[in-house]
Amino acid sequence: MILVKELTRIFEAGTQDVLAVDHISFEVQQGEVYGLLGPNGAGKTTTLRMILGLLKPTSGDAEVEGFLVSSHPDEIKRRVGLVSTSAGLYQWLTPREILSFFADVYGVPRVQAEDQIEKLSRLFEISPFLDRRSATLSTGQKQRINLARSLIHDPPVMLMDEPTRGLDVVGSKVIFDYIDLLRDEGKAVIVCTHRLDEAEQLCDRFGLLHNGKICYEGTLAELQQCTSCQTLTQIFLQLLDAPVEPAESIPIAQREFI
Numbered sequence: 001m002i003l004v005k006e007l008t009r010i011f012e013a014g015t016q017d018v019l020a021v022d023h024i025s026f027e028v029q030q031g032e033v034y035g036l037l038g039p040n041g042a043g044k045t046t047t048l049r050m051i052l053g054l055l056k057p058t059s060g061d062a063e064v065e066g067f068l069v070s071s072h073p074d075e076i077k078r079r080v081g082l083v084s085t086s087a088g089l090y091q092w093l094t095p096r097e098i099l100s101f102f103a104d105v106y107g108v109p110r111v112q113a114e115d116q117i118e119k120l121s122r123l124f125e126i127s128p129f130l131d132r133r134s135a136t137l138s139t140g141q142k143q144r145i146n147l148a149r150s151l152i153h154d155p156p157v158m159l160m161d162e163p164t165r166g167l168d169v170v171g172s173k174v175i176f177d178y179i180d181l182l183r184d185e186g187k188a189v190i191v192c193t194h195r196l197d198e199a200e201q202l203c204d205r206f207g208l209l210h211n212g213k214i215c216y217e218g219t220l221a222e223l224q225q226c227t228s229c230q231t232l233t234q235i236f237l238q239l240l241d242a243p244v245e246p247a248e249s250i251p252i253a254q255r256e257f258i
């Protein structure tokens with residue numbers, strides 16, 4: 001389970017600071033897929049990075065499986081998998097070497113790691129290029145390896161930042177099926193995506209971020225009811241049209257850091 005409590009992040013950016021995430025709170029239960037959606041610059045990636053402990057919040061906290069990120073960052077990393085297209089692969093290593101390396105980093109016993117590599121290879125159909133140098137792989141093939149890498153320690157919580165970016169229809173279907181499997185296995189999943197059609201199919205509940213704030217939250221039916229829109233795309237466009245304050249810039253003199 002993921003609990004996000006009043007998370008806030010201010011970035012220093014020249015003479016004005018940027019309020020990227022503004023006191024957001026939400027929770028994701030086991031077996032639930034939560035769509036964290038919003039336009040470019042809304043604060044999605046910043047939120048994921050704070051939950052994982054890669055970025056210190058200016059204020060607020062996040063809790064994963066009962067551990068606070070502020071006090072137990074290592075426990076959080078053991079329990080969370082991050083899928084991100086910006087994650088690079090070690091070009092000179094093969095996918096098998098990369099997966100073994102990360103299994104080792106997470107302390108997965110060797111035999112269990114080999115089984116897990118087998119299972120993930122079948123699942124993501126990466127067996128044909130498991131022993132090729134990563135530098136020779138296509139974008140979609142690399143994305144599949146990234147996905148397998150983030151799951152090597154079988155974490156109970158998954159954070160997915162644009163998981164289908166760069167994938168063809170077949171690759172996207174593999175991810176869809178996998179997210180369904182994660183739900184069935186009782187994992188808590190956050191998915192950030194610009195593909196609203198995909199989000200509509202994939203997610204049980206949504207948080208719509210705009211200028212660092214969650215403006216709407218709920219199931220599709222609840223969002224439809226409170227906006228009088230039918231599709232997630234229409235709801236999203238209504239959100240963008242709404243008179244929301246622009247992302248706040250804070251003069252340096254008024255900055256507060258915790």
Ligand SMILES: Nc1ncnc2c1ncn2[C@@H]1O[C@H](COP(=O)(O)OP(=O)(O)OP(=O)(O)O)[C@@H](O)[C@H]1O
Pocket residue numbers: 011012013018019020038039040041042043044045046047247
């Ligand atoms: N290191 C940084 N320094 C300064 N500003 C930053 C930094 N990282 C992010 N920001 C700003 O914070 C805001 C939120 O960025 P973030 O990457 O979280 O958005 P996003 O919703 O993931 O966007 P996208 O959909 O384009 O990936 C943006 O205004 C961005 O410019």
